[in-house]
Amino acid sequence: MLTAVQQRQAENRQSPKLENIRKLVVIGCGGYIGSHLLEAVLPRTQIEVFGADPITSKIEDLLAAPNLRVHRGYLRQHETLDTLEEEISSADAVINLAAICNPAEYNTRPLDVIYSNFLDSYPLVEMCSKHKAWLIHFSTSEVYGRTIASYLGENRYDDPALYELDESTTPLIMGPIQNQRWSYACAKQLLERFIYAHYADHGLPFTIVRPLNFFGPRMDYIPGRDGEGTPRVLACFMAALMDGQPMQLVDGGHARRTIVSIHDAINATLRILENADRAQGVIFNVGNRNNEVTMAELAEHMRRIYAEVAGDDAYRNHPIEVVSADDFYGEGYEDCDRRMPHLERAETLLGWKPVLTLEETLRETVDYYYDHYVKNPAAGQIAAGE
Numbered sequence: 001m002l003t004a005v006q007q008r009q010a011e012n013r014q015s016p017k018l019e020n021i022r023k024l025v026v027i028g029c030g031g032y033i034g035s036h037l038l039e040a041v042l043p044r045t046q047i048e049v050f051g052a053d054p055i056t057s058k059i060e061d062l063l064a065a066p067n068l069r070v071h072r073g074y075l076r077q078h079e080t081l082d083t084l085e086e087e088i089s090s091a092d093a094v095i096n097l098a099a100i101c102n103p104a105e106y107n108t109r110p111l112d113v114i115y116s117n118f119l120d121s122y123p124l125v126e127m128c129s130k131h132k133a134w135l136i137h138f139s140t141s142e143v144y145g146r147t148i149a150s151y152l153g154e155n156r157y158d159d160p161a162l163y164e165l166d167e168s169t170t171p172l173i174m175g176p177i178q179n180q181r182w183s184y185a186c187a188k189q190l191l192e193r194f195i196y197a198h199y200a201d202h203g204l205p206f207t208i209v210r211p212l213n214f215f216g217p218r219m220d221y222i223p224g225r226d227g228e229g230t231p232r233v234l235a236c237f238m239a240a241l242m243d244g245q246p247m248q249l250v251d252g253g254h255a256r257r258t259i260v261s262i263h264d265a266i267n268a269t270l271r272i273l274e275n276a277d278r279a280q281g282v283i284f285n286v287g288n289r290n291n292e293v294t295m296a297e298l299a300e301h302m303r304r305i306y307a308e309v310a311g312d313d314a315y316r317n318h319p320i321e322v323v324s325a326d327d328f329y330g331e332g333y334e335d336c337d338r339r340m341p342h343l344e345r346a347e348t349l350l351g352w353k354p355v356l357t358l359e360e361t362l363r364e365t366v367d368y369y370y371d372h373y374v375k376n377p378a379a380g381q382i383a384a385g386e
């Protein structure tokens with residue numbers, strides 16, 4: 001059965017048929033984005049999908065699909081690379097989603113972050129370059145780092161040129177080396193540059209996606225239930241609501257994010273696949289300019305929606321507290337102040353526009369978490385993916 005969000009999305013636009021694609025390789029197919037991508041692609045039974053991921057708990061329901069084969073392994077393992085090389089040589093597109101992409105780990109596991117996001121991935125780029133296989137790489141909006149406005153002091157956000165993020169003109173600005181928060185952005189940026197150099201020197205067909213806060217069901221994990229550590233903000237706030245703990249606003253919750261529904265993001269990905277001639281050689285922001293919130297506003301929205309979903313008005317006043325970044329993340333954290341993407345490129349080349357509102361996106365997501373962890377906690381025993 002379609003959820004309300006999926007229904008509205010279907011009313012708003014057609015999903016690409018992908019008649020040009022016969023075989024896809026998806027690395028990181030078992031993660032949050034991968035699980036939604038497989039859900040969208042597998043019903044198109046003419047497409048053969050070869051997936052790779054060490055963890056498959058988020059796609060258990062899909063594993064029986066006749067057009068899916070999955071290799072369980074990490075990119076850094078020779079066996080995985082050998083298997084992938086065979087599959088890539090006959091693929092129409094290779095989608096790379098493999099990453100450690102959780103800010104709480106950028107300053108606490110910087111080496112793993114750099115290995116995962118650059119060193120483990122560059123052999124894949126070389127392989128695609130060798131076979132001239134179309135590489136659709138999921139990078140990050142974090143390559144933009146902090147905005148120019150954030151370095152110029154208060155009240156410089158009156159000029160969009162100082163904070164809006166354009167794929168081809170905005171400089172990529174990161175803080176000093178000891179602020180290890182930037183280990184992720186820097187590794188991702190180097191991989192983008194590596195891909196681009198292979199394109200320029202060897203004709204690698206590529207597309208880069210820079211995601212801006214994809215929200216939806218199955219994002220991250222809930223600490224103490226199906227994972228350990230500090231997930232991203234959505235799961236942190238959900239965990240606080242479910243466990244009766246205060247929601248925590250890092251440094252006051254002034255940072256802003258634009259939030260896009262995972263379903264809109266998957267639609268953008270399908271449109272990329274459908275439009276090889278227009279998408280190759282291009283970097284795309286994928287986000288939603290209409291859904292901008294401060295983290296303090298996000299906490300307010302989430303406790304209100306949680307109260308509605310749980311049918312308990314007390315959650316409207318769920319405690320919210322302010323914590324310092326050092327206390328929350330440890331030393332070496334530095335925040336991205338604002339992420340407002342230019343989206344004209346995706347609109348012009350792919351005919352894509354996000355359609356789901358912040359309210360619809362949060363409602364679907366809170367509904368999912370409530371169903372999964374509160375109403376049906378046994379189902380919440382899935383392992384954390386990366």
Ligand code: UDP
Nearest residue numbers: 103232233234236237248249250255295335
């Ligand atoms: N954040 C917060 N409370 C939390 C977790 C995160 O205020 O419990 C803040 C974090 O400092 C950042 C924003 O929420 O300003 C988004 O963080 P997230 O981990 O989702 O990833 P990011 O968007 O920075 O990649």
